[in-house]
């Protein structure tokens with residue numbers, strides 16, 4: 001049985017986590033999908049699983065506190081299990097070396113804060129979800145898009161997630 005624990009702010013990581021659950025189920029694996037906020041209430045026993053995936057998204061360089069709390073609480077069990085960390089961000093949609101350095105630093109901070117060292121880390125390109133943003137977020141994200149010369153229509157969501165690449169990463173992790 002594989003447990004997928006995820007945290008999302010605008011919904012893309014939920015979509016990523018569901019995709020992973022469907023893919024793994026398609027490969028014949030038993031899968032449980034749990035929002036990080038609920039994992040605590042459920043008093044999850046990580047030792048009950050053969051492998052675990054944690055997924056979260058980057059906002060101002062950081063992951064959701066529910067995911068940080070889960071990883072910190074279960075670091076002992078996670079460190080001895082087969083694990084995968086999916087980090088969803090917009091930086092992962094591009095090739096800017098500084099952005100990628102920022103992503104690596106974000107993962108290092110997460111690892112230091114939680115005490116969990118993921119068996120494998122995969123950076124997943126996320127999405128602009130203007131339909132979920134308030135006025136200020138929308139303004140900030142339009143500014144970010146302009147800085148990156150990204151063609152966006154602020155009335156439309158735009159997804160960068162490469163589902164085929166994610167499928168290949170999942171398979172490599174499962175078989176590795």
Ligand SMILES: Cc1cc2nc3c(=O)[nH]c(=O)nc-3n(C[C@H](O)[C@H](O)[C@H](O)COP(=O)(O)O)c2cc1C
Pocket residue numbers: 007008009010011012013014056057058059060061062088089090091092125126127128129137140141
């Ligand atoms: C307010 C805000 C801040 C963000 N900060 C970052 C960031 O620092 N680095 C980055 O690569 N992406 C950043 N993003 C992009 C998100 O990581 C991306 O939209 C992702 O798909 C969000 O996933 P979620 O919908 O699961 O929360 C930010 C997005 C928002 C709305």
